[in-house]
Amino acid sequence: MYSVETFNLTKFYSNGIKAVDKINLQINEGEIYGLLGPNGAGKTTTIKMLTTALKPTEGTAKVAGFDIIKESMMVRRNVGIVPQDLTADEDLTGIENLLMVSRFYNVPYGRAKESIDRLVKLVDLKDAINKPVGQYSGGMRRRLELIMGLVHNPKVLFLDEPTLGLDVQTRSLMWEYIRNIQQLQNITIILTSHYLEEVDALSNRLSIINKGKIVVTGTPEELKKSIGGDIVMLTFKYGKEALQAADILKSYKASRITELTIKIKSSDFSKDSQIILSILKQSNLEPIRIQVEKPSLDTVFLEYVGRSLPEEEGDSDSRKMMLMMRRLRR
């Protein structure tokens, strides 16, 4: 039996946007499963449906053995969520937040206290746990959010962009916590991210999602292998040169990715470069920049989604507002 299985899961918003379009996922028990995609790909909408915060337009899913539409209360009982937003109450202490959440799940006080103690140690929050959350640093708040989703020993844990906005050091620390949690609890973890390294470092398997559809599924290694060689990007001075080069290099699966840049594939560019450049030279074309990408999730992404992930996440207006209000409140 799968820990999470979706059946043509679909969500259309009232403005006609197909946020999630007939997604079929099969996630095994005890797996860390990555959902990778650019902003607006439908990752968060998928998570929201699987955690019963949103009703699907069509299709359904089973989470921890329960139907997300017919048995939504049972689903909520058996899953833990670490949403993108920070959800802890800033006026309460860490421990008060954790105890409050465990009461939502009817965990008896003694057992709650026990599992909270264990979780707090796991993420090194012991010194701060009796302080108001308003005094926490960004990394500490993320760690608290992580264990707030675990106080009731869920079978499935959903992590929605768990390291969004954290510095590199804190991020790798979070990865370690997530791995430890997975090993200690034997829990299924579903992780969304647009950080490729994160999905590469953590997940056993992943799906790349773009425009509400699953583009490809596999282990990170399988996906890297599926690329079959280096991806080379050639940039020219003029758009018409790029157009011409793309035409000439058809046998290398050339395609234009921006006005001035084309992408080609080569099984081993260190061998092929001489030939490719001489072919171009014959037509008086000379790239002003050559960029070679060895197979990585980045190239996988480029291959299947067509453009690289943006470096910065675009803050939506409401998110900006939220962050601003948080500052105002201090």
Place this chain on the structure above:
Amino acid sequence: MSGLIPLTMREIKKWYRNPIFFVVGLLQPLFWIALFGSAFDITRAVPQYSFYILQGAPDYITFIIGGIATTTALFTGMFAGMNIIWDRRLGPLSRFLASPIRRSSIVMSKVLGATVRIMVQVLILFVAALLLPSGLILPKGFNIIDVFIIALTVLLIGILFASLFSAIAIRITRQETIMGIVNLVNLPLMFASYALFPKNLMAPWIGDIAQYNPVSWSAVIIRTLVINGKLSGAQWSTVLNNLIYLISTTILVVLITIILAEKEIRN
């Protein structure tokens, strides 16, 4: 309803831990009594009619304390709605919505939290009014049953207003919107009522409207009790009638709030 108790505890903790919010909440009723109760004494110009205008009250503060208690409930009740929007803006609501608790317990915890605040504020209001020179003067026959009915009235009006403003906040995502709505409804609720003026001083049309206003019901119940203490038969029927209006309206508004919360609340 596994979420109702922990969520209500949270509301109360947030209240007494925030020193400014706490102190302001306690000072506000004192300001009312000190400023409105003294400055607006409507009998000063015509002292010979004061007994008639004040419906038998020995002084203006005794007459108006029921109205001030009710207005305090009105103003504190609107924070219940504001707090829902804060929770939505700041993030905790998404955690609550993902938990296996009833949606209505999220909203009702705000209502209960606000009601506890209202009860404490009104208690302080009465103690302050009793201590104030020429303040609240209780009649001879005033007894424990009167105290009980006053407490019940404040409880009901607190739940009523907190539910009303929470229900308004269920689908609203912006602070500005609810502020606008609150300002719009507060003025008529306060002034188209018998809270601050007796009916016989009002223009007839507004006096007629005021009898359908819950603010009037609550103010009249408390006023009748603190002026008369031991009630006559006619006074009892006034109190009981108003109490029945108040109880049935409160139940209705709470039910609507619960249904709206279950169906409509989202992030």
